[in-house]
Amino acid sequence: MENTPFIHVQNLSYSYVGEDDKPIPVLKNLSLDIREGEYVVILGHNGSGKSTFAKLLNLVVDDYTFAEGTITVDGVEVMSPDLTDEEVLNLRKNVGMVFQNPDNQLVATVVEEDVAFGPENLGIPQSELRARVDEALATVGMTDYAHHEPHRLSGGQKQRVAIAGIIAMKPRCMIFDESTAMLDPVGRREVLETIEKLNREEGITVISITHYMDEAARADRVIVLSDGQLVLDGTPGEVFTHSDTLRAVGLDLPQCTAVSQHLITKNLPVHGEINTPEQCAEAILNAWKRM
Amino acid sequence: MKKKDKISRPNPQAVGTETGTAPSVPIMNQTENPKIRLENINYYYGKGTPFEVKALDSVSLDIHAGKLTGIIGHTGSGKSTLVQLLNGLSRAGEGRVLLDGTDIWAKPKDIGRIRYRVGLVMQYPEYQLFEETVFADIAFGPRNMGLSEEEIRERVVEAAAFAGVPADLMDKSPFDLSGGQKRRVAIAGIMAMRPEVLVLDEPAAGLDPQGRHTIFQGIRHYNRNTGCTVLIVSHSMEDMAQYCDDVVVMAHAKVLMAGDRDYIFSRADELEAVGLDIPQVTKLCQLLRRGGMPMPAGLYTVEAAEEALEAIFSQAKGQRKGGKQA
Numbered sequence: 364m365e366n367t368p369f370i371h372v373q374n375l376s377y378s379y380v381g382e383d384d385k386p387i388p389v390l391k392n393l394s395l396d397i398r399e400g401e402y403v404v405i406l407g408h409n410g411s412g413k414s415t416f417a418k419l420l421n422l423v424v425d426d427y428t429f430a431e432g433t434i435t436v437d438g439v440e441v442m443s444p445d446l447t448d449e450e451v452l453n454l455r456k457n458v459g460m461v462f463q464n465p466d467n468q469l470v471a472t473v474v475e476e477d478v479a480f481g482p483e484n485l486g487i488p489q490s491e492l493r494a495r496v497d498e499a500l501a502t503v504g505m506t507d508y509a510h511h512e513p514h515r516l517s518g519g520q521k522q523r524v525a526i527a528g529i530i531a532m533k534p535r536c537m538i539f540d541e542s543t544a545m546l547d548p549v550g551r552r553e554v555l556e557t558i559e560k561l562n563r564e565e566g567i568t569v570i571s572i573t574h575y576m577d578e579a580a581r582a583d584r585v586i587v588l589s590d591g592q593l594v595l596d597g598t599p600g601e602v603f604t605h606s607d608t609l610r611a612v613g614l615d616l617p618q619c620t621a622v623s624q625h626l627i628t629k630n631l632p633v634h635g636e637i638n639t640p641e642q643c644a645e646a647i648l649n650a651w652k653r654m
Numbered sequence: 655m656k657k658k659d660k661i662s663r664p665n666p667q668a669v670g671t672e673t674g675t676a677p678s679v680p681i682m683n684q685t686e687n688p689k690i691r692l693e694n695i696n697y698y699y700g701k702g703t704p705f706e707v708k709a710l711d712s713v714s715l716d717i718h719a720g721k722l723t724g725i726i727g728h729t730g731s732g733k734s735t736l737v738q739l740l741n742g743l744s745r746a747g748e749g750r751v752l753l754d755g756t757d758i759w760a761k762p763k764d765i766g767r768i769r770y771r772v773g774l775v776m777q778y779p780e781y782q783l784f785e786e787t788v789f790a791d792i793a794f795g796p797r798n799m800g801l802s803e804e805e806i807r808e809r810v811v812e813a814a815a816f817a818g819v820p821a822d823l824m825d826k827s828p829f830d831l832s833g834g835q836k837r838r839v840a841i842a843g844i845m846a847m848r849p850e851v852l853v854l855d856e857p858a859a860g861l862d863p864q865g866r867h868t869i870f871q872g873i874r875h876y877n878r879n880t881g882c883t884v885l886i887v888s889h890s891m892e893d894m895a896q897y898c899d900d901v902v903v904m905a906h907a908k909v910l911m912a913g914d915r916d917y918i919f920s921r922a923d924e925l926e927a928v929g930l931d932i933p934q935v936t937k938l939c940q941l942l943r944r945g946g947m948p949m950p951a952g953l954y955t956v957e958a959a960e961e962a963l964e965a966i967f968s969q970a971k972g973q974r975k976g977g978k979q980a
Contacts, residue, residue: 463860517729517730549728574861613864614863618935621956622963625956626960626967640934640937
């Protein structure tokens with residue numbers, strides 16, 4: 364068990380059932396491993412299969428007519444027809460998911476009740492429930508809003524409450540399915556900082572699906588999907604060097620990385636990591652000072 | 655709310671092309687013959703209740719004819735409220751909205767006609783599709799305008815081409831399309847009315863980079879080819895920098911600054927000070943300047959930054975060579 368990755372995906376292919384029961388292929392022969400504690404960003408254009416992949420990990424998909432290969436989460440084969448109810452519950456508790464639209468995820472009329480919804484359904488005793496809710500709200504920085512009505516919160520605050528509702532269930536892994544796509548820059552920043560904190564301080568494995576390249580720049584590892592296939596997999600620095608491939612699959616380089624790479628193609632001595640504006644500025648300034 | 659508006663209605667005599675009384679607030683981005691002029695607009699939500707919020711505070715602004723203008727600001731800065739005033743979807747308690755110099759509320763009964771002249775594409779317009787086919791959905795607006803079948807067809811085809819809706823989708827149900835395709839159908843539906851002003855609230859929200867470019871390029875192409883005045887509300891400074899002629903920056907219910915791109919991005923420090931994201935490449939140039947590099951201020955495109963950097967490096971090389979020779 365020691366060496367088994369937390370998530371192990373082997374030759375996964377998946378198709379939706381279309382008209383006349385014909386398969387609509389979404390994922391094609393995907394194989395990858397995700398280790399516990401990793402912060403992985405999955406990039407891909409709309410329709411690349413990234414959301415389907417996330418849903419499969421969290422057992423939100425229930426039609427396995429056209430599913431092939433295996434997905435193992437924490438040693439349990441999740442697409443197996445013999446899964447017991449207990450195993451399903453356990454998997455859902457361990458792998459939490461935050462969706463795109465902040466308005467579709469909150470169920471209660473008071474913030475702390477919303478956060479309590481998940482753990483309460485897990486049968487957590489009242490005494491512990493209180494502590495879990497308080498802790499979760501503190502982690503996402505929403506303690507002051509415990510008694511507020513969710514519908515009066517900003518988008519970023521709603522997403523943080525949704526995140527608190529999941530961490531109150533103490534998951535080992537969280538999947539963010541474009542959780543910042545509908546937020547403004549301030550909300551995005553709030554949610555990103557929360558995600559990073561969960562990973563760095565709480566050790567939660569994070570799988571974040573996004574279109575934003577600057578979010579990818581901050582992860583440990585970036586996986587690029589296109590038309591259901593794995594195209595690139597590596598650190599942000601490694602992935603961003605494949606600018607032609609990225610453009611070909613409909614993604615943009617972060618602007619700073621593009622500028623720095625352009626200088627490199629002009630044989631200017633720009634070296635080192637060039638994923639964020641700060642890194643790029645440092646690399647370019649160093650090159651300039653050496654001239 | 656409606657009744658209250660009536661009470662505080664500004665100057666009911668303001669009919670026709672008169673110039674009106676001189677505004678008390680200076681008009682931002684002022685021009686002669688603006689397509690739209692906002693004059694001393696104050697807008698409140700829940701006026702007179704404990705939840706009263708001033709959403710627009712003394713806004714006076716010109717929108718230039720034929721230009722592509724971006725409106726940017728935080729959530730709650732008043733930008734969505736502002737665009738809903740432009741076609742009379744909502745009405746400010748105080749101040750006037752002039753379209754080609756005429757108060758759009760001069761004849762309140764005719765406000766429906768203003769909505770054909772100023773088309774508004776709301777946020778997530780794909781949720782507003784309802785017809786059985788893509789064609790019927792795009793044709794809905796022109797049909798309501800009482801046009802002939804032939805004219806409707808012509809407009810639908812034209813609008814679909816501008817918005818990037820492929821012809822082979824026309825007979826499909828809009829509900830079978832992808833999110834990006836639905837969005838383009840909704841935009842085509844407004845373009846098909848051939849408005850004089852097209853207003854789009856966050857047209858690219860939630861789309862991938864390719865989808866964003868397709869939408870913005872289509873809108874820009876439409877603007878350049880039809881001469882239609884276009885306004886885009888967006889959170890993305892990078893998109894504004896790439897596609898807009900003019901930029902209006904909203905903060906705390908006021909217009910913080912308005913002008914052409916060069917002017918706006920030369921004030922990048924102020925944009926950052928109010929917590930707005932500046933384009934990443936502008937940020938890079940700022941950091942390089944702070945590091946002592948002679949980068950020009952106000953660069954906002956990757957190409958301009960690359961050009962400036964190449965020039966600086968070749969100058970440095972030249973100096974080094976010159977130094978050695980001496």
